[in-house]
Amino acid sequence: MTAPPLANLINELTKLPGIGGKSASRLAYHILKRTSGEAEALASAILEVKLKIFRCPICNNMTDVDPCAICSDARRDASVICVVEEAYNIATIEQTRDFKGVFHVLLGALSPLRGVGPDDIDVVGLIKRVQGGDVREVIIATNPNVEGEATALYIAQQIRPFEVRTTRLAFGLPVGGDLEYADQVTMAKALEGRREI
């Protein structure tokens, strides 16, 4: 009984990650209630992003300039490369304002179960950058899960011949958390990685 254009919008919205039927419906009715100008702004933002955004040829970040704003920023230290799985992980690291190096986006993580092997992620691009000779350190910031760990070990192995410092993000208790809620593995990592104070 839902009008077809409305049903179509709800259907398109459910294709987005984390948007189920009820959320899609709430979003669609919200769009209906807003002005045409606001709906057009959203629609054109969607189209524009597909037209103007491409992957940086150096680091695979999403960008509208070649090379991307990070790779072309002279104030950043190109000798420290932080390796992440996806372009959106860059924002999480940039938020800290503590990292002054550059990035390399792998475009995924090794996952034999999902059929993602070494040729499906961009390790070759990273190795070429390391081979260039100006790299001092590679910080591996893949996700703290099985796939991320496997990917980190694989990359470390591939980089070893070039004698570049290779590091992995620290594992431990999340700040603001409660000891009581820490799982066994995290707790073990926190003990293992304990530091003098």
Add this chain to the structure above:
Amino acid sequence: MTAPPLANLINELTKLPGIGGKSASRLAYHILKRTSGEAEALASAILEVKLKIFRCPICNNMTDVDPCAICSDARRDASVICVVEEAYNIATIEQTRDFKGVFHVLLGALSPLRGVGPDDIDVVGLIKRVQGGDVREVIIATNPNVEGEATALYIAQQIRPFEVRTTRLAFGLPVGGDLEYADQVTMAKALEGRREI
């Protein structure tokens, strides 16, 4: 450091209800990863909905035909009107497949705190339909909260002169729930509304 077209899309997405910064970012990167065709389908669905959908002149439902599919369905009983706050509430009631009557969308609920008074919701349209004379029952299906209750009482009062049966949805325990988790008010309503078995 996020590319402007991407930052713009993320900003537009955060204007949607229930979409915070992180969700907007996840949605934007998802759209970037999909094909241009898929992005165009979403963008045109947004535009189309604004072009083709309007409010049914009888019941205020969102529709692309005049009158809406429910009001124009001869198999439905136009003598029973279910009153809801918003057009999206219709879907929730239709899902039960138990209701064969028609609807009336108020376009809101009375809320003195938010400055929504009797003139801001469509009670006049409902009264006109009741005055028409063919209505046997008005089922008030406003939300089970303070605003919804106030609105239900106001509508009941306004309809009284026309001597039409006026009912309110039942309050009680949600099915599938656990007695332990029922709040006091719901439990009191469940006791009060108890039925012979």
